[in-house]
Amino acid sequence: MKHVTIDPVTRIEGHLRVEMTVDEGSGKVTDALSSGTAWRGLELIMNGRDPRDAWAYIQRICGVCTTAHALASVRAVEDALGIKIPKNANYIRNIMAASLTVQDHIVHFYHLHALDWVSPVEALKADPAATANLQNTVLNAYQLPFRAPNTSDTEAYPKAFPEATPAYFKAIKDKVQAIVQSGQLGIFAAQWWDHPDYQLLPPEVHLMAVAHYLEMLDKQRELVTPHVVFGGKNPHPHYIVGGMPCSISLEDGNAPVNTARLAIVDRAINLARTLSNTFYLPDLLAIGHLYVQKGMTDGGGLAKTRVLGFGAYPMDAYSGTANGDFFRQCLIRCNGVVENFGAGAAQAKFTPLTAEDLSNPEAFNEGVAHAWYEYPGAKADKALHPWDGVTEAKFTAPKVGTPTDWKELDEKSKYSWLKTPKWHGKLCEVGPLARYIIIYTRAQQGMLPDPTWAEKMMIDQIDAVSKVLNLPPHVWLPTMVGRTAARALDAQLNAEIAKFFFDQLIANLKAGDTQVANMAKWEPSEWPKMAKGVGLYEAPRGALSHWVNIESGSITNYQCIVPTTWNACPRDDKAGHGAYEAAMMDTRVKVPDKPLEIAKVVRSFDPCMACATHIYNPEGEKLRVVTTDPYTGTRVES
C-alpha cells in the first residue's frame, strides 16, 4: 500500500488537495480523501449587508463560473421579498446563464482538462498531413446534428471552423517544437508526459487537440460578450434585484440595449453553436470513443448510485421558488434524485424534488463531522438546514505533519474546509452528468410527460452517443469519460438554449414590451420585516442553491450549497464518501507516484473550490454512425 498526495491540484479554480491509498499490485485505490484547503469566510461577511447588494458580494465567490452566484443570489432575494421579474429580464438572465455554460465548458475541456488526455510531447510525433486527414474524418464522423426547433438562423456560414490543412498543422507543430527546444516549457513544464495514458491516443489526435487548445483559448472570450452587453463586463457582470440594469430602447441610441447591441449578442450565440458543434463535440467524441474502445470506463463512483438536480431555465417569469412555481416553469425538469442508475435506467429510482423539500430540514442539511467547522451547543452533532446554518471555523491539525506543514490529513477527524451537504441523509453527485441521468431516467420510466424541446434534445443526444460508443447509457454515462461527455452535450444544448431565449426576447420586444426591471419593491420600506428565500440555478457544475434570511432590511444569514461542495465534500460517517472520493476509489492507478488518472477523474468534475469552501454558515435528423475505426487511413505513409 502506498500513500499518494496531489497538492495542489491545478487546472481548477481554487485550492484542492487529494490523498489516496493505492494498492501497488492492482492499482486499486482503497481509500481517498478530498480536501478544500482554503476558507474565505464570505458567509460571515454577508451579515448586515443590503440584500440588494448581495449579488455583487457573493458573485466574488468565483470568477470562473462568474455570474452563477449573482444569478442564484438575485433569485434568492427576489424569492424572499416576493418580487416577480419582467419577461425580458428572465430571458436576458437565461441568455447570460446559457452563454456562461458554453464558455465555461469549453474552457474546462480545452484548458483545464485536455492536458490530462493529450500531450504536446506526443504532438511532436504527429504527421501534419495525417492530422489534416484526421480532422476531416473527425468532422465527418462525430458531428451531432441537433438544434432547437424553429429557432432563428442568422449566420450565413460558420465563422469559426476547424482548419484541416497540412500547412496549418505544420505551423502548430513547429510552434510546439520551438517551445520544447527553447527549454522554457512554460505552462507545459513538469507534467508526467511519460505516463502510459498519453499513449492511448495516436499522435495526430494530440496535435489536433493542441491546435484546438490554442484556438479555443482565443475564441472563448467571444462567447461571453452577452455578459458585456447586458452586464457591462466579464468576469463579474452586473445584475439588480428585480431584473436587469440594462434598459432597452428601440428608439434611443444611448440606451444600454438597442438593435445594434442585440446583434452583438446574436453573433456570440451563433459562435457558441459553431464552436460546440464543430470543435468541442467532435473532439470530445473522437477522444472519448478511443478511450471507451480501450476499456476506460471507470471513474463513475457516486454517479452510479445517486445524482441530484434542481431544474433549469424558467421559461417565463415565475412568482417564487419556495412556493414551487420555479419548478413548474423549468425548461429542463431535472429537479429530483436518481438512485442506482448504474444498474440501468429501468431499474433506477427517481424521486422528485418539490417545494416542500426546500424547507424540510430533513431533506437538505449539512454536516461538519469531517469539516473544519463546529456547530454550537445542542447543535453540535446535528446536520443543519441552510436557513439555520452556522459557520464557525475550527481548524484541527493533520494526522502527520504540523498545522502549517501538512504531510497527511486525518481521514478519521476533520480534514476539509468544505461541509458535507446531504439529501435525506445521503450524499449525491451533481453536474451536467446528473442532469442528463435524471432527464433520461424520467423519460425511460414514463415520468416525463410532454417533454420540452430541450428535454427531447437531451434524450436524442444520449441515444446518439450510445450508438457511437455502441454501449447502453447506464454503462458509458456514469464514468469519467461520460462525465466529460455530458459536459460537451450540455454545451451544445446550452448554445441552443441561448438562441431559444434570444428569439423569445426579440419576439417580446416586437410585441412592444421593453421592461427589464420590476422596481415596485426596490425600497426597503416595501419589504416584510422578516423574510427568507431560496434561489436555485443549474450552474455549469451542477445544482446550486443560495439561502437568505432578511430582517429589517438587512441580511441576517446567507448560505450557499454549491455544486463543488456536493461533489468534493468530505465523507460522512453514515452516508459514506462524496463524489470526488468515490470516483477516485473507482479509478485504477497505473503508476502510483504519477497518479495522472486521479488528477484526470477529479478534473472531470471541473472543480471550483472557492465556490465550495467559502460559504457555509450557518426531433433530430438521422445520425451518421461510425461503424469502422475512424483512425484507419488517416496517416499517409511516405
Place this chain on the structure above:
Amino acid sequence: MEKRESLWEAYLRRGLSRRSFIKGCVALTSLMGLSTDMVSKVVEAAEKKPLPVVIWLHGHECTGCDEAFIRSASPLASDLVLSSIALEYDHLLSAACGEPFERHLEETIKKYWGNYILAVEGAVSTTDNGVYCMSGGKPFVDTFQRVAKGAMAIIAYGTCAVSGGIQGAKPNPTGSSGVGHYTGTKPIVNVPGCPPIPEVMTGVVMHVALFGKLPPLDSENRPKQFFGNRIHDTCYRRPFFDAGMFADRYDDAGAKAGWCLYRLGCRGPETYASCGNLRWYQGMSYPIQSGAACIGCANSNFWDSGASFSERLPKYGPLGDVDTIGAGLAIASTAGVALHGAMSVIQKQKRAAEEAEAEGGAHK
C-alpha cells in the same frame, strides 16, 4: 529586465566551460524527450535570451483575475502565454500538479533568482498562522514571501492582491490583506479592479516584454496609463451629469435614454480606472454603458464604503459633500456648468500637483 540571461551566459557567469554547457544541453534534450539529433537546436536555443519568466501565485481569490487575463483581445492569451512570456507556474493553466509542480516552482525560483516577475492574484491571509489559505500543504503567505524574495518585480493583480478584496471586508474573518505588506522593498505594480480590465492586465506584462522595464507608476504604484483618470472624467454619460439629467430609478425614462447614473449610487466619480476610456472588450461596454451604476471595484476597501451600492455617494473625490450640488443640478443646469468648471479645475490642480511631485522626485 536587461539582466535576463541565456543559459550560455549563465554558464559563462559561473565560470563553467563550453564543454559542460554542451553536456547540459544534451541532458536537457533527453529530459525533454527529444532525439539526440535535436541537440544542436537545443544548444542554439540555450544561447538565446529567454522569454521573461512569470510565476503566478494564487492566494485568497476567485480566479476571476486569471479569467480576465485570458479574455484579453490584444494581445490574445495564446500569443502572450506562448510567445511573449514563459508562464512557468500558474494554478489555472499549468499542465503539472502536485509534487513535481511544486518542485518546478523551486527550480524556477533558483534558476531565475532576481530575474522573474511574480504575478499574484488574491489576498494574503495571516490569521491562525495562515491556515485558512493552504496550498501544497503550506500556508500561502509563506510561499508568497519566499517567491517574492527572488522576484525582480511583483505585479499585484486585482483588488484582492492590492488591498485585501472581498475576504478582507468586515469582519475579515481570515485576516486578509493586500500583498504589499509582505513584499519588502521589491518593486510592486498595483493593478486593482474586480477584476481589472483584461487589456490592462496584459498591458502591464506587454509593457515589460516590449520595453524591458516596468510601466510608469503613480503614488499608489498603479500604472499611470491605466489609472490616471476617474471613470467620471472619461464617461460618455458625463454630459448628462453636467446638464443635470439623471436616471432616478433603474429602467425609468432617464435610464432608457442613457442619462447619468449618479443618483443610483454610481461610484464613477471616485474611481480611478480605464472603464470610461479603454472600456471592456475593446470598447464594447462597461457597467455604466450597460445601465449599471459603477460599484468602484478598483478602489481599496470598496466593499466597506459604509453605504449600500445603490445609495448615492454622500461625498466623493476632492469636492467633499456634493449632495447639495447634486440636488441643485436637478433644478438648474447652470449649476451643472459651474460644477463642471469646478471639477475641471480640481483635475487640473491634481495633475499640476502630480507633475510637481514627479519632477521633485526626479531631482532627488
